[in-house]
Amino acid sequence: MLRAIVIDDEQKGINSIKLLVEKFVKDVRIVAESIEAEKGISLIEDYKPEIVFLDINMPHMNGFELLQQLKFKEFSLIFTTAHTEYALQAIKNNALDYLLKPINHEDLIAAVERVKKKTKQETLPDLGKLLEELSSPNKGKIPLHVKDKVEYVNKNDIIRLESDSNYTNVFTTGGKKLMISKTLGDYETLLCNKENTFMRVHQSHIINLNYVVKFTKDNGGFIITKDNCSVPLSKNKKDEFLTWLDVK
Incomplete structure (x- = not known):
């Protein structure tokens, strides 16, 4: 059983993931949740989960800033977001998973299956590479075609x-x-x-x-x-x- 933590500044976002996981996803159990990024850091350090569902757009501290403060990073990461095009491009470039809100249960199932496959292969996400790209000179800019x-x-x-x-x-x-x-x-x-x-x-x-x-x-x-x-x-x-x- 894979243990998961959900971090989202909106309770309805957390409830949505919990409901979908409970109804459609086997072998995953939500062990903790938080609407505050600061508390989310403590939960990750304490529980050391296999999966973290992390909202990108949160007040006070966004998802990427949260990652920068973590000591424990040996988990599979699934971002959740409603926008932020540049950030999504960085996520795609680093082959990490994300879910667009409102979350579709089929997308959730597919993301978790990819995570389970990576876990079996013992290949953890390269968070350092992602954070390096997000702190590049293009941070704060938007791509105009x-x-x-x-x-x-x-x-x-x-x-x-x-x-x-x-x-x-x-x-x-x-x-x-x-x-x-x-x-x-x-x-x-x-x-x-x-x-x-x-x-x-x-x-x-x-x-x-x-x-x-x-x-x-x-x-x-x-x-x-x-x-x-x-x-x-x-x-x-x-x-x-x-x-x-x-x-x-």
């Missing part, structure tokens, strides 16, 4: 993104305009979350809230950004934006 190359841009340098049919125009603080071969929806998943300061304020626009200069109520509402662009504010996003404006 420009024509036949990938350009890494610091998220903090992006002022806004604008839809252009099946493409997206990205405007940066350096005055650059990059046409990306991905839709605005792809970048909404990547950027508009609790980790970042981006908001989709219109069907065709995502803005970096750090670069909002002015808001005018004329003609339904327009947001003036640092590059002096007037971005329309859609009705269904007005309350969310005004709430942020009041908090600020």
Whole structure:
């Protein structure tokens, strides 16, 4: 029986994995859980499990920062996440397992089977290589697919993104305009979350809230950004934006 620990800042995420493991996965038992990364470190050191289900996106300390603080690392790792494209690429590069939320039971079964196979072969994940890649110069940047190359841009340098049919125009603080071969929806998943300061304020626009200069109520509402662009504010996003404006 393989012992597993689940670390996720949302209890519903933990409950989901526990339910799926209990119902669909043989030979795995959840022995401990935590919604706090700091406590998760202690649990891993104390239990020394064979498997750790680890959420990437957690407040105060993310999954990668947790790994850096561990002394005991002889376990198989299955990341769980809803986004973070650059981190996922690093995980794939190092042949580690991950599950996208909401977790599908078939994906969970397949991930555990791969872990069991690795355990039998006594091949543990090279966490050091993963952490080295994540601390590379590209950390904090996102990959932008420009024509036949990938350009890494610091998220903090992006002022806004604008839809252009099946493409997206990205405007940066350096005055650059990059046409990306991905839709605005792809970048909404990547950027508009609790980790970042981006908001989709219109069907065709995502803005970096750090670069909002002015808001005018004329003609339904327009947001003036640092590059002096007037971005329309859609009705269904007005309350969310005004709430942020009041908090600020």
